[in-house]
Amino acid sequence: METLLHHTPGNPRNSEGCFEKLNDGTLVFAYTRYNGSHWDDECSADICLIRSTDGGVSWSEPEVIVKNKRQNVMSVSLLRLQDGRMGMVYLEKTMIGDTGWIDCRPWFTASSDEMKSWSTPVDIASVPAVYLCVLNNALVQLGNGRLICPGSFHRHKKRPRDFGRGIGLFFYSDDGGATWEQTPECCYPPQWSHSGLQEPGVVELKEDQLMAWFRTGNGCQYKSFSYDGGMSWSEVVPATDFRSPASPMTLKRNPADGNLYAVWNDYHPARSVNFDLALTRGSGQGIWTGGRTPLVLARSTDNGKTWSSHTILENAPDRGFGYTAMFFNGDDLLLAYCCGGAPDCQNMLQDLKIKIVKWKELA
DSSP states (O other): OEEEEOOBTBBOOEEEEEEEEOTTSOEEEEEEEEOBSOOOTTSOEEEEEEEESSTTSSOOOOEEEEOOSSSEEEEEEEEEOTTSOEEEEEEEEEEOTTSSBEEEEEEEEEESSTTSSOOOOEESSOSSSOEEEOOTTOOEEOTTSOEEEEEEEESOOBSSOOOOOEEEEEEEESSTTSSOEEOSOOBOOOTTOSSBSEEEEEEEEETTEEEEEEEOSSSEEEEEEESSTTSSOOOOEEEEEEEOSSOOOEEEEOTTTOOEEEEEOOOOTTTOOOHHHHHHHHHHTTOBOTTOOOEEEEEESSTTSOOEEEEEEEOOTTBOOEEEEEEEETTEEEEEEEOOBTTTOSBTTSOEEEEEEEGGGOO
């Protein structure tokens, strides 16, 4: 079962979102909905919400829940908190005067009435001008109640694209999101890595043991571990099970079976189209795909030590797939990911697909 959120005139891009469920069983999906005439990351966009009362088969018309007040809002995370509230994190971008420099920072807000109203947003970073990337669907709450918001710090961001090497860092809150602090230690990339560490995620493996992973341009995801609730982190190393182009990975635990599930662009000879060919085809037709194909789902039954049941979700070489949201709903795994490509897109980020997978049926 699939639903396509296709770009249209005046809505040039629909991308990166997050699922959650209301107490009455309604599924909700928040995502970045661009308006205007262009799909670039810095163009005007709001956070919109659609609803489903039939398990994700059909969806309502979009409603704005975070209105763009400056330049752009994007990369939303929704999370049902342990105290019953709905938590939300999103990025807000602001052009700094006419300098060309961009401030980008995450904000946290919460709802106590099933997303009818929201608390005053809290600046998670609480520092002067900064560029922090936070991936969609990335906010987590540990068993002890601590909230973790992983991000990557880039020294600067100026148009045209000029990121600088990413440094992995983590913000945490022990009071339900009212206040936030940065953890004492960061994760630093290898000196030779041009991309650095980008768009991280975090999963709790067991009490006080966390794993973080990072998008890189080094041919695979990188990973690091924390054994004190995120306060300190081990040296980053290649996560060789997750070979990929420079694209983010999503990894979640299924509450029904306790296993971990990951979705990423698996650059593996047994499953991938030729990486260089994917890049060439995308560029050659005037479509930027970033080589982000195929899109693969895999499962770990041993807390991330090994991965199996690899399932190809998408494999078109002239399209790109990524920025996946994952939500387990009974026997269903709901996925939402960018899927733009030939012949009607300029960029793989422009279109968004919602897909339902039966996780029990994976090989």
